Amino acid sequence: MGKSSSPTAGKVPLKVGHSVWMRRLRIWAGVMVCLAFQFPILWMVMTSFKHQRDIFTTPPTIFFTPTLGAYVHVLTTTDLPLRMLNTLIVALGSGLISIVAGSMAGYALARIELRGAKTIGLLILLSRGVPPIAIAVPMYLVARALGLMDQHIVLILAYCTFLIPYVMWLMRGFFMSLPKELEESAFIDGCSRFGAFVRIILPLSLPGLLSALIFSIILAWEELLFALVLTNRAATTIPVVVSGMAGDSLNGPNWAALCAVSTMSILPVVVFALLMQKWLIKGLADGATKG
């Protein structure tokens, strides 16, 4: 697409005048669309630095004296730091477990001929369609019965239900793209299957593993439903805090605080996403098209 307008294709004397204008128009339109998508985030970050008097104004305030008041407020007077720690523990825990279990199973699906592997693959694919609400009720009842309510482990296990199938499918595609000769030569050298997997396949799959891990952590980081159902105080995560703040009709909206919490919560994710953009985009594309 668009190659007639590229400098290298400039030799082709087709529709050049039209193309130059089209090209400019498309670039401008693309930039505008892209900026439009960023606007809510920009506004959120701006609001997080506003004084209360600059938030509830008509017309909306664009130039204002910034303040860290909202950040200081949520960090010192609420138990937000604890919620952040909870989110981190749960996201890392479920991400790591899912990467280990999911990549092993993905390898089995990609490379080992198992009777019934096709059925298992189909089941896993279908399991991605299970709405979390369908298992939230029994999880709540069982967690209550076992005294596991409001603990990190119960959230970690709950997140495994959607992370493992996801990692499995992503890594299956990744492993299938590696040449088979790699393991075969390792077997000849006397490696066991697991030895070959750990020593040869995994190191070569680092980019795929890393992007699957980051995706898993992000998905766990932003999960709301299970966190609402399975925690109430001690193990509550940031999304629960945000939903509480957004829906607080009793005290009226504290927009600066909502925006401050949201900004802090998305900052690590945005930085990670931008740093790893190449792998993440590839992971996204593979996850969709090879699923």
Next chain:
Amino acid sequence: MIRSTSSQTQAAQRASLKDLFARWWFMTPAALLLLVTLAYPIGYTVYISFAEINLGTFRPQGWVGWNNYLNVLEDDRFRTAIVVTAKYLVFALPLQLVLGFAIAILINVEWAGRGMIRAAFLIPLAIAPVIAGGVWRMLLDPLWGIANYAIGMVGVSPIDWLGDPFWAMVTVIFIDTWRWTPFVVLIASAALLSLPRELYEAAELDGASRWAMLWHITLPLLMPVIAATFVVRWLGAVKMFDIALASTNGGPGRATSVINMYIYEEAFRGLRFAESSAASMIILFVTMLLTAVFLRTARYFEVRH
């Protein structure tokens, strides 16, 4: 001779048994975890959906047959939730796919900033849906929101985005589209890059116009990706909960109460665990059925090309 073959078979059997173990070993962690966290809860949901829950012990008791299912099917709020969910899916999914692929085609111009633009589309994806809902709730506030101010500048009178049943539905679809279109853009961009250049060069030499190339080369080649993206978005959209909860909380009334929200409220606000489990099973069944149909269709497009 016979003895040696039999010992050979024994050794081979032992080796193959060991191999069988080694093979399945890879599946074990995932299989065990999914059995405990996924298969068991689903089984439990089936059980509860035919039972009553003792609210003293929070344990199921008795057997009520299809009663819970009948109660749910006769519940007006359940029917409303089904209609709301169907509206959301029918409008949001095609909108996101069309917008996503259109934007990807639009920004697929070779220039210095192309990579940057694509990277920028990652940012809305990094926003948790619940945050997206909360922030848009602020932007769309009837009194202080910037959205009403902006449309006021072009002479449109303020809209009650969250309080009017019709506009609340539009709002939920809109926020969902804002959050998920970038996802489609990124997948579509990656797919566009992988299309074979030679086809376009040949078409250009034949004097094909840009539109002709788009309709006769790009879109047909993209069909498998479009189908696959639809399936992935479908799988995400049937779970939609966060955005509706944070932006409209299902209201006004039940105007934006999607099915996940209905079940959540039935179970955890109304403590009607048995009925909500029956509703879950109905939804699970319908979702699985439709997912299978969509997967089949996607596979068809994949094979055809």
